[in-house]
Amino acid sequence: xxxxxxxxxxxxxxxxxxxxxxxxxxTRDTTYYLFWYKQPPSGELVFLIRRNSFDEQNEISGRYSWxxxxxxxxxxxxxxxxxxxxxxxxxxxxxxxxxANSKLTFGKGITLSVxx
Amino acid sequence: xxxxxxxxxxxxxxxxxxxxxxCSQNMNHEYMSWYRQDPGLGLRQIYYSMxxxxxxxxxxxxxxxxxxxxxxxxxxxxESPSPNQTSLYFCASSFxxxxxxxxxxxxxxxxxx
Numbered sequence: 001x002x003x004x005x006x007x008x009x010x011x012x013x014x015x016x017x018x019x020x021x022x023x024x025x026x027t028r029d030t031t032y033y034l035f036w037y038k039q040p041p042s043g044e045l046v047f048l049i050r051r052n053s054f055d056e057q058n059e060i061s062g063r064y065s066w067x068x069x070x071x072x073x074x075x076x077x078x079x080x081x082x083x084x085x086x087x088x089x090x091x092x093x094x095x096x097x098x099x100a101n102s103k104l105t106f107g108k109g110i111t112l113s114v115x116x
Numbered sequence: 117x118x119x120x121x122x123x124x125x126x127x128x129x130x131x132x133x134x135x136x137x138x139c140s141q142n143m144n145h146e147y148m149s150w151y152r153q154d155p156g157l158g159l160r161q162i163y164y165s166m167x168x169x170x171x172x173x174x175x176x177x178x179x180x181x182x183x184x185x186x187x188x189x190x191x192x193x194x195e196s197p198s199p200n201q202t203s204l205y206f207c208a209s210s211f212x213x214x215x216x217x218x219x220x221x222x223x224x225x226x227x228x229x
Contacts, residue, residue, distance in 0.1 A: 009156075045206060045220040052215075082153050089160060095214035103174055104214045105151070108158035 002027040004056050004094050006107035014115050021077040021110050023092030029053075032096045034068065034075045035104070039089040051075065082114045118143045122207050122221035124149045129197055131229055137224050139207030145214045148190040149174065150182065152203040153223075159206065163191055167214065197228040 003026040013019045025034065036048040049059060049067050059066045063080045079086050089109045120141045128134055141148065149164035151174075161174030165184040179201055181193040190209075194201060207221040 006158075035217070038218075043204070043223050045208075045218075045223075047217045047219070050217055097213075097215055102162060103161045104218060105161075106151075106159040108156060 002029075002032075002094050002096060004092050004105055004107035006110050008110045009108070010111045010113070011063045012113040015083060016081050017114075017116075018078060018080050019082050019112065021079075021090050021112065023075045023077065023107060024036055025073050025092070025094045026074065027070075027094060027096055029096040032094060035085045035093040035095070036066065036075075036077050037091045037093065037106075039091065039109070040083065040085075041087065045091075048077075056110060079112075082112075084114050084116055118219070120207055120209050120219050120221040122205075122224050124224060125222060126225050127227070129226070131198055131228055132196050135194050135197060135226075137194075137205060137207075137226070139190045139221055140188050141190075141207075141209040141219070142188065143209060143211070143219065144187065145209035145211050145219070146187075147211070148182070148207065148209045149218075150190070150192045151206045151208065152176065153206060154203050162205075163190070164194065185193065194226075197226075199228050202228050204224060 005024045032053045034051045038046045047101045065078045067076045089111050091109045092107045093104050123138045146167050150162040151159040152157045160176045162180050165171045185201040205224045208218040210216045210218045
């Protein structure tokens, strides 16, 4: 069985602060995929990043960065110099390759509020 | 424009009255799925489809039906809705199953009274 834990439920920061959203996953498969999705107040779900289990390189995209550590089964997301537009619910998700159980397992989400 | 389209966006219905939420994608994706989102529970998968005529249960399939007669469409059917099916529903599609990026519809907010 696969599981994603986002222990933080709500985070509130002031604009320009850095913030890290934690994600811990569980799976017995050696090949798996990790994702982050953003859900802004408008409600749609927006894909941010995908990582496979063989690629532990950290990734940076503008103000966003992701730290994947297999040793701790974590895939954390950091927003540098946060902005009000970053206010959203952020979901971490896990999938394993195909077969009879092809599903994407989501964490419960972290609500990030960035105050001006 | 590449998109997943759900209809309706909002729906209020009464207990027991059959309803269908439509989902259509124009990206020629093989894989489609339905999720429900509830406060404090995140997104949970209802049903998924690996391809035409191939569907399977997700984590919370009770009270729902689906069909995949065409590649682009994946309707969600509630034969006899109950108040515990009040939720925000998302349809999603992806090119090759769950290992690639999922594209989500805009969501359907369903209220069953």
